[in-house]
Amino acid sequence: MVAPMRPSSGRATPRGEYRLWKRNTDSMTQTLPDYAVEVRGLTKYYKTKERLSAKPALDDVNLAIPRGSLFGLLGPNGAGKSTLINILAGLVIKTSGTAKVWGIDIDVDARNARAAIGVVPQELNIDPFFTPRQLLNLQAGLYAVPRKEREVMEVLRALRLEDKAEAYARTLSGGMRRRLLVAKALVHRPPVLVLDEPTAGVDVELRRQLWDYVVQLNRQGVTVLLTTHYLEEAEELCDYIAIINHGRLVAHDEKRALLRRLDAKTVHIALTAEISSLPEALGPYSAELTAPDCITVHYPPSRARISDILDAVRGAGLEIKDLSTEETDLEDIFLQLTGNAVAAGGKASDAA
Numbered sequence: 001m002v003a004p005m006r007p008s009s010g011r012a013t014p015r016g017e018y019r020l021w022k023r024n025t026d027s028m029t030q031t032l033p034d035y036a037v038e039v040r041g042l043t044k045y046y047k048t049k050e051r052l053s054a055k056p057a058l059d060d061v062n063l064a065i066p067r068g069s070l071f072g073l074l075g076p077n078g079a080g081k082s083t084l085i086n087i088l089a090g091l092v093i094k095t096s097g098t099a100k101v102w103g104i105d106i107d108v109d110a111r112n113a114r115a116a117i118g119v120v121p122q123e124l125n126i127d128p129f130f131t132p133r134q135l136l137n138l139q140a141g142l143y144a145v146p147r148k149e150r151e152v153m154e155v156l157r158a159l160r161l162e163d164k165a166e167a168y169a170r171t172l173s174g175g176m177r178r179r180l181l182v183a184k185a186l187v188h189r190p191p192v193l194v195l196d197e198p199t200a201g202v203d204v205e206l207r208r209q210l211w212d213y214v215v216q217l218n219r220q221g222v223t224v225l226l227t228t229h230y231l232e233e234a235e236e237l238c239d240y241i242a243i244i245n246h247g248r249l250v251a252h253d254e255k256r257a258l259l260r261r262l263d264a265k266t267v268h269i270a271l272t273a274e275i276s277s278l279p280e281a282l283g284p285y286s287a288e289l290t291a292p293d294c295i296t297v298h299y300p301p302s303r304a305r306i307s308d309i310l311d312a313v314r315g316a317g318l319e320i321k322d323l324s325t326e327e328t329d330l331e332d333i334f335l336q337l338t339g340n341a342v343a344a345g346g347k348a349s350d351a352a
Helices: 081-088 110-115 132-142 152-158 174-186 204-219 231-237 255-260 306-315 330-338
Strands: 035-044 058-066 070-074 096-101 117-120 192-196 223-227 240-245 248-254 265-271 286-291 294-299 320-326
Touching: 035 081, 035 223, 058 081, 058 223, 058 240, 058 248, 070 081, 070 204, 070 231, 081 096, 081 192, 081 223, 096 110, 110 117, 117 174, 132 152, 132 174, 152 174, 174 192, 174 204, 192 204, 204 223, 204 231, 223 231, 240 255, 240 330, 248 255, 265 306, 294 306, 306 320
Parallel strands: 070 223, 070 240, 117 192, 192 223
Antiparallel strands: 035 058, 035 096, 240 248, 265 294, 265 320, 286 294
């Protein structure tokens, strides 16, 4: 497996030289940063016809991603997610603000800031005339990883591509190419991994395999920043979640705290006999008769107790056969904060 790395200590890097990420933590002198990614006042305007756009793609974004976390960045189409990622990766120049990757300012030490991050893009940008082994060796060489320290086959093996090491990339299936992108992002052993819609268009089995591997990396200490179409993925995987909309950060919190923000819950009460109208005892609650033998109650847990609702039903002489509850989920939060529709199947709009 690919282990998380740390940079060596802080002298200025001579031109043409990289400080490599090492496994041997005993030789490290730099303190681990509290935040794997930290941005302050980050703003980006794109130029249109030699003028800056009227609205920024990023508008004074402040974001801190704890070291070792599995962090979800969500938002509708055009929200600014990919702009943020591209700034961190050195592909887009910010207009103002500061950004650090693994404690390294992207302006002060751009090369090592870029070496600290591995990005898996949405697009399949793989040279079709190279083999996976050649592609990973080339990628490692671009980051000045010495040949004897490269772990090309280890990375391919971890992503179940070792039997395709000598096959041309153009002969790989779409799922294999997606895994090869992950391998490219990991071959220089960065401590921060960015996954920009990594499971878009892949089958369920591959999606599960990919997430299992990402979770293993995270447990080893790699910080993972994820953007995804699938809100249920973010809810299942992520420790922290941020939601960006129109270039501004509208939410940034631990997942559990974020889910508690929406004070709403639903209980479905199945009755042993059919009724024609709701009992008067449920008047104080938002209740509806969704079937002749089923009452649905929507209530805020902070102001109403489920026991009081059930007592009101029983007090009306009704016998309860079964009940089920619906908790607030990430989709509810996303819709509340962005006001955008979510497509069927739990998908948010495409990433910016």
